[in-house]
Structure formats: C-alpha cells, structure tokens
Amino acid sequence: MVRNQIWSRLVIELENVAYSYGGGDLLTDISLRLQAGSFHFLTGPSGAGKSTFLKLCYMELAASKGLVQVFGQDVATLGRDQIAFARRRIGVVHQECQFLDHLSVAENIALPLTVSGKDVAAERQNLADLIGWVGLTKQQNQLPPELSGGERQRAALARAVIMGPDVILADEPTGNVDWEMSQRLMSLLIELNKMGKSVLVATHDLTLIRNTKAQVSARVLRIKDRKLQLAGADL
Numbered sequence: 001m002v003r004n005q006i007w008s009r010l011v012i013e014l015e016n017v018a019y020s021y022g023g024g025d026l027l028t029d030i031s032l033r034l035q036a037g038s039f040h041f042l043t044g045p046s047g048a049g050k051s052t053f054l055k056l057c058y059m060e061l062a063a064s065k066g067l068v069q070v071f072g073q074d075v076a077t078l079g080r081d082q083i084a085f086a087r088r089r090i091g092v093v094h095q096e097c098q099f100l101d102h103l104s105v106a107e108n109i110a111l112p113l114t115v116s117g118k119d120v121a122a123e124r125q126n127l128a129d130l131i132g133w134v135g136l137t138k139q140q141n142q143l144p145p146e147l148s149g150g151e152r153q154r155a156a157l158a159r160a161v162i163m164g165p166d167v168i169l170a171d172e173p174t175g176n177v178d179w180e181m182s183q184r185l186m187s188l189l190i191e192l193n194k195m196g197k198s199v200l201v202a203t204h205d206l207t208l209i210r211n212t213k214a215q216v217s218a219r220v221l222r223i224k225d226r227k228l229q230l231a232g233a234d235l
C-alpha cells in the first residue's frame with residue numbers, strides 16, 4: 001500500500017502544453033505524467049523539439065500555453081528562488097557538456113555542491129564514491145580538455161547526480177561516444193533508475209532504446225507533428 005503510494009507519485013506533469021519560440025507552435029497539446037521511479041525515452045527527428053521539451057521540464061523555458069507542474073507545484077506560480085530550489089531535485093546532462101576548463105574533473109563534478117553553499121570537504125567521501133562509480137578515479141585530477149568524449153559524458157552524469165536528484169533529464173547523453181561507452185552510460189542510468197530515480201533520456205538511437213528496454217521497464221515517447229505520443233510496439 002505504502003509502496004504503491006510512493007511509486008504513483010508524480011514528479012513532472014504537463015497538461016495541454018504548447019511552446020513557441022516565436023513563429024508558430026513548435027510543440028502543441030503536450031500532456032505527460034512522469035511518475036517517480038519511471039524510465040522514459042524521448043525520441044523524434046532532429047528539430048522536433050526534444051531539447052525544448054526537456055527545457056520545459058527543467059523550467060528553463062516557460063510554456064506558452066497549458067500547465068507544467070514539477071513536484072506538484074505549478075511552475076507558472078513559482079518565483080526565482082522556488083524554481084532554483086526545485087531544480088536541485090533535477091539532474092541534467094546536456095547534449096554538449098560544459099565544464100570549467102581551469103578546474104579539475106573532481107572540482108567540476110563538485111561544482112553544484114559549491115554553488116549551493118554545501119561543505120564540499122564534508123562531502124569528500126561521497127564525491128570519491130561517485131567519481132569511482134562513473135569510473136573516473138584516475139582522471140579526477142586532470143583538466144576537462146584532457147578527457148575523452150565518453151569520460152566527459154560520465155563526468156557530466158556525475159555532476160548531474162551529485163546533489164542526489166529525484167529526476168535525471170539526459171539530452172543525447174550518448175551522442176558523441178562509441179557503442180561500448182553508450183552501453184556503459186546507459187547502465188549507469190539504469191542503476192540510478194533502480195535506486196528509484198525518474199530518468200528521461202532524449203535520443204535518436206533506436207538500437208540503444210531497444211537494447212535498454214531489454215534491461216529495464218521503459219516507455220518510449222515520440223514527438224511527431226508537434227505532438228507527444230507513445231511510440232509503437234516496435235520500440
């Protein structure tokens with residue numbers, strides 16, 4: 001009973017949402033209820049609006065129409081501080097991972113702690129565990145430009161989860177890496193999902209989706225003709 005209550009909790013909800021950058025709606029009539037602990041893929045052709053959709057979920061963009069609720073709160077009613085607070089519960093892995101090149105890999109991963117005023121020294125063991133978990137212990141004192149594409153993506157994932165978010169939004173996290181590294185990144189995301197995190201991954205890679213679906217129960221959403229729909233059984 002209690003378990004059902006926990007697992008049916010909504011983390012992000014969109015109801016009849018539209019978004020326009022100016023020249024007509026890019027997204028229209030979008031509704032989605034993202035449950036705690038769920039795993040979703042978001043696919044669709046280039047330019048369909050996948051990154052835009054993730055930005056609506058992260059409250060980086062405000063819907064032109066409709067309702068966006070994050071952790072049960074109507075985003076349109078939230079002030080800047082409340083949005084910043086809610087964002088701490090969401091980890092984002094961007095398509096192009098950005099790092100501060102003069103800081104070490106470990107310092108970059110710890111940056112969200114520093115920015116939110118946490119005592120980084122007190123988190124030293126957690127940080128070391130996280131860096132070990134993404135397999136970057138050897139590289140932790142290097143500078144970001146010295147990392148490979150896959151190492152950068154893993155550093156970006158570690159930075160996205162350092163604050164212990166409830167939701168992870170990943171935008172093409174395997175875009176610039178080979179198949180083996182894609183598998184490794186996906187297995188980290190699956191592990192996070194098994195810990196109870198909600199995961200939403202935007203990707204073009206249908207093989208990756210099929211392969212992941214063999215390991216975890218995931219729904220596949222597709223943006224088509226400006227609308228969000230559930231993908232067919234082939235995915």
Ligand SMILES: Nc1ncnc2c1ncn2[C@@H]1O[C@H](COP(=O)(O)OP(=O)(O)OP(=O)(O)O)[C@@H](O)[C@H]1O
Nearest residue numbers: 021026044045046047048049050051052053095204
């Ligand atoms: N800040 C912006 N101002 C105006 N138009 C934008 C802006 N950001 C994105 N767009 C346009 O909105 C459309 C959707 O972009 P978005 O990045 O959301 O698509 P996507 O599905 O993530 O694409 P891709 O798979 O290529 O990353 C594109 O035509 C893009 O050029």
